[in-house]
Structure formats: C-alpha cells, structure tokens
Amino acid sequence: MEPMQPCHKLWLEQDGKIVMSDYRVRLLELVAQTGSLSQAAQTMGLSYRRAWGKVKELEANLGIPLVASEAGGAGGGHTALTPQARQLVNAYRRFQARVAEAIQTAYDEELGVKA
Amino acid sequence: MEPMQPCHKLWLEQDGKIVMSDYRVRLLELVAQTGSLSQAAQTMGLSYRRAWGKVKELEANLGIPLVASEAGGAGGGHTALTPQARQLVNAYRRFQARVAEAIQTAYDEELGVKA
Numbered sequence: 001m002e003p004m005q006p007c008h009k010l011w012l013e014q015d016g017k018i019v020m021s022d023y024r025v026r027l028l029e030l031v032a033q034t035g036s037l038s039q040a041a042q043t044m045g046l047s048y049r050r051a052w053g054k055v056k057e058l059e060a061n062l063g064i065p066l067v068a069s070e071a072g073g074a075g076g077g078h079t080a081l082t083p084q085a086r087q088l089v090n091a092y093r094r095f096q097a098r099v100a101e102a103i104q105t106a107y108d109e110e111l112g113v114k115a
Numbered sequence: 116m117e118p119m120q121p122c123h124k125l126w127l128e129q130d131g132k133i134v135m136s137d138y139r140v141r142l143l144e145l146v147a148q149t150g151s152l153s154q155a156a157q158t159m160g161l162s163y164r165r166a167w168g169k170v171k172e173l174e175a176n177l178g179i180p181l182v183a184s185e186a187g188g189a190g191g192g193h194t195a196l197t198p199q200a201r202q203l204v205n206a207y208r209r210f211q212a213r214v215a216e217a218i219q220t221a222y223d224e225e226l227g228v229k230a
Binding site for chain 2: 098
C-alpha cells in the first residue's frame, strides 16, 4: 500500500466569481508560449471556442484585458498577453508554488510517517 | 468591487482513493461531539445511510476502523471514534489550519494589494 498524499485545488475569486485557477493560468501561459490562442486550446484539448470563452469570462470577471491580438502578415496572426496578464500569471505561479510547498511541509509534519 | 480572495480544497489520497477531506473530517468530528452517527448526519444534512456509507468507505480505503458502537441501555446506543480515528482527525485539523494560514500568507505576499 502506498503512503497517503496531500491533494489540493487552488483558485481566486472576486465578488464570488473565479478570476484565476490552476487551469486558467495554464491556458494563459500557453498563449504566451505559443503566441496563439488556437494552439494553446489545442494543447489543452479544448475547442478554440471554449478557450476563447474562458479568456473573455476571465477578462469580464477581472475587469482587465488579458490578451491582445495582431492581425498577422505572412506568418498569420499573433496573440500575446497584456502586461497586466503577464503580471497576474507570474504572481499566481509564485503563489501556487509557495502553497504547494507549504502543503507538503504541513503534511509531512502533521500526517507523515514519523521516522 | 471586493478584493480577490484565495480559495482552496484540500484532501488526502491513498492508492488513488480519498482517505480524508474537509467534509469527511467534519462528519467524524460531529460523531465524536454528538456520540451518534445519526445526529452527525442530520447536522450535515445527510441521510443516515449516506453518512454510514461515507464512514465505511473511509474505513475500507484506510484499512482501519474509525467508529465503534455500543448498543445502549436507557439512553440508546452510543457511537464513538476509535483512537486511530481521533488521532487522524486531530492531525488533519492541524494540517488544515496550517494550510489555510500558509495560503493566506502566500496570497497576501504575492497577490495582495501592496499598501
């Protein structure tokens, strides 16, 4: 039998609406990495329509623009994160990493097998 | 507009099965407080059958007994937590409290409004 392990889900709300989550931050990060909402959606196994809806919902809930698109030349269009979105993604990633570490430490000390 | 707030769910798994969660620890705690699975279920708005099923599922997943019942005299039966269950409930509650505090601290420092 394997040992127990701590599991968690993390998200942010504002006025009762989700304004960031592990899933949503990954979508935004993939947009930044690929320069394309379509490719980001594909990587996450989402339809373009659904990914677009998620981003627009987040923008509405947060009240800030998250992505900006340029109609492209030869290589097609390009979608980038806005400076506010980059800042939020980075801050959320730091928050996530700290929480994951704190959960593991608290688990080890309170519930882990004592050596 | 209200400020953002961090939200989370926390649970423990063993071999891919849930062996403790915020919801389950509350059920066990209510059994300890009321001495009755029936009263614990009622307080949580669960049917007795469902609460009993949850406890039996947890016992099976953990491989340890969590509750012990005595057929009662004048006052009816009494259900108590086993020593192992009391230990697990207490450890999980400490784990929970530490995680909640760590999440708030990490949120304030990474995402909170800077004064």
